[in-house]
Amino acid sequence: MPKPTRSRGLIAAAAAAPLLLLAACGGGDGGGGTGDGGVTELHVLDYYNTDPNKSAWQGVLDGCADEIGVSLNRETVPGNDLIAKVLQMSSSRTLPDVLMLDNPEVQQIADSGALAPLSQFGLDPGGITEEVLAASTYDGELYALQPVTNTIALFYNTAMLEEAGVEPPTTWDELKAAAATLTEGDRYGMALSAINTYEGTWQFLPFMWSNGGDEADIATPEVAGALQLWKDLLDAGSMSQSVVTWSQGDVADQFSGGNAAMMINGPWNFGTLEAVEGLNYGIVPIPVPEAGGTTVSPFGGEAWAVPQTGDEARMEKAAEFVQCLVGEEAVVAAAVGTNTVPTDPALAPDVIAQVPSLESFAVQVPDLRSRTGKLGAEWPAQATAIYEAVQNALVGGMSPEDALDQAQNG
Template structure:
């Protein structure tokens, strides 16, 4: 799933991590330097830290990590922690100079942790990132250096209830006007035509981004006609009754629950819901891109998923081996295997066919990979400020009685 709520914790961690680079740099260098994350591990062992602690991710990644360890000639000491504790764990390990040799990070967090000096540039360690989508690489690049390599990703699209749309004679919408018309037609009784999360967290921002970006809006300045038009679309859907007022409190999981319960005919959501949807007897659903502003327009969506990094432990020989492990985790075979096992798609577009041929439901998500945009691509470590402004403006327009223009102006300049 896209972990969209961790950025606030990262900002706090980075504020402290910024004080540590000199300490990290003094841990020693070269073979046998004995510094950082390798201090308490044998020279033939790589310590790995991630938050894949539930299946299918836990088992799939453990297998991949162990097999890659064998390939690079190293034993593995893996630790998996709850997702909301990972950054605090990194902070503690940085302070005590016990960073792991390989660290998994949510992709929007990579630039902020790299800015602290806690990560080693992968470019300097011989990592080959060829074939990976440009937007994905941009998320893990800081000041011209690549700090993370991400094998699989996810994004969001428009899910629709095939039975409901067929009965109403509605074709899945491809433009904003078609979305408004379809949503109105499909709003009957207790059933809303459309559902999405507009909650006042980074999750709400994540869901709004495809509408904003596809219309030419930009996070550097949200007080623009392009972003106002995107917000007006959502407000029109809500004001017309096609979108529930409760959407301002719904998480993406809540939206999926509304869809599976038959309370929404269409929803914006991601492939991490396949298990939930497929468990509902009789539910037939389809997936298409989120509607574009006009016919033929390009839909630009954000992407989720995690990148693998090499902490700056000071032990150069260990860091080289850690980089080899990261390279292995991102090989073609692992990308395809992990994608199929977790409902994600490869970050190398050329591998998409190997996945979608076996799971057609992933086609819409795979098609978006070449155009996916990094949330931190333009603002880097300053992205959290923009994300907060965006969800604040959405809330003020939908429930605060403000026009989209006024809500965006206040959020941008407030």
């Protein structure tokens, strides 16, 4: 009879074994600091996880690592997972030495206390524009440096415009007329993204800002005017009702598939568009309400920060690394490699010389506006309000004024 006893005991022990393993993996080592001065490796976290951006940035990062004499431990995560990853790292005290953040999220993370103010390292932002710095500033302290940026503009199909005898529009009236003329059969004149995510808000901003609207209070005639323009384009049949579900990637697909003659989009689509045989396109700034006005667009792109890891020596080294990333060599390489433009307008000519199609984006840099400069950590809530108002006006049966008023005042 002893035999079954032993085997039963064994089975019980085996059943309990996973628990011990579970308990054993609880403690991980936090820092890997090698003490003062002897920092030889930096942990970098970013979301450039697909080519060409992944490898272009690898080159830039390696260049700076060489320059300051460290090796890199680079980790890339999908864009949607970055913030969750950062929050998780925050609570487990395993933040990387150098952290890339999408610029509208810098203040959110700075607000959490996870980032070190760059003033303590004496970093020099150089010629980066005021608005770009504003997005990286929280409570008067600069928390990140952004080397390159991008924005959106109006892409047009050269052949379709020529065939219809239409010039690229520069004002809202011209835009409406051109879109109507170019709409024909299954083809729409215009495509944009009015999706119910922050992408939709991002696409709407240049229209409301160029019309004098402001994100702090959207229940104004200026914002309503911009929304009316979108609604007019939709009601006239110049763009598909599907705009309310299209991401910018879908918009690019419609344009490259010949289903739309014009679109609002950004330079990150160059690769996709060039792969389409026989597609010739031009790019102009987003049309303004009246001739002679200025297009005010939001800027995209990512900024690099130094998280509070608690290891002074590593943070110093990380700051040195971030400083290198906004240096001329790194900026030009990143801009050319990822179809973006420098945040320091002085560096633009060098980039345009190599990638001429970036010119219409580079010229906008001095006028580009930050999404979070005014609202800071309140931005996500207001960005939601903006896209909800856009959707309510486009397909929800509300007038632009009512939709915006409801979004602003609840």
